[in-house]
Amino acid sequence: MKNPPKILICDDEEGIREALKLILSDHYDLILTKDGDQCLDCLAKSKEIGLVLMDIKMPRVNGLEILKQIKTNYPSLPVVIVTGYKSVETATEAVRLGASGYIVKPFRSEEILATAGRHC
Numbered sequence: 669m670k671n672p673p674k675i676l677i678c679d680d681e682e683g684i685r686e687a688l689k690l691i692l693s694d695h696y697d698l699i700l701t702k703d704g705d706q707c708l709d710c711l712a713k714s715k716e717i718g719l720v721l722m723d724i725k726m727p728r729v730n731g732l733e734i735l736k737q738i739k740t741n742y743p744s745l746p747v748v749i750v751t752g753y754k755s756v757e758t759a760t761e762a763v764r765l766g767a768s769g770y771i772v773k774p775f776r777s778e779e780i781l782a783t784a785g786r787h788c
């Protein structure tokens with residue numbers, strides 16, 4: 669049987685990581701990371717990731733910086749930004765930098781599932 673598609677989640681808030689896990693874990697293999705270092709480390713180790721769901725506001729390195737690095741190293745890997753409503757301007761900046769789209773927190777599970785379905 670084919671393995672389920674793999675999604676890499678990067679968010680510093682445990683509650684968000686857990687919420688995404690509840691929504692997605694029935695259909696996808698998930699890798700949960702809490703900062704940019706972990707995220708880039710997992711990307712370097714796993715070749716089968718089909719989608720990255722990325723927070724913007726995180727300590728040390730913010731999501732835009734991680735997005736730039738992902739787009740440099742893995743140009744075809746889709747990255748969707750998941751961010752607070754106060755960061756919508758930053759989210760549109762993220763799209764300019766190559767993000768495939770963005771989802772505004774608080775999100776509904778249907779939005780997350782539809783986005784995952786579109787990309788992997």
Ligand SMILES: [Mg+2]
Pocket residue numbers: 679680681723724725726
């Ligand atoms: Mg955050």
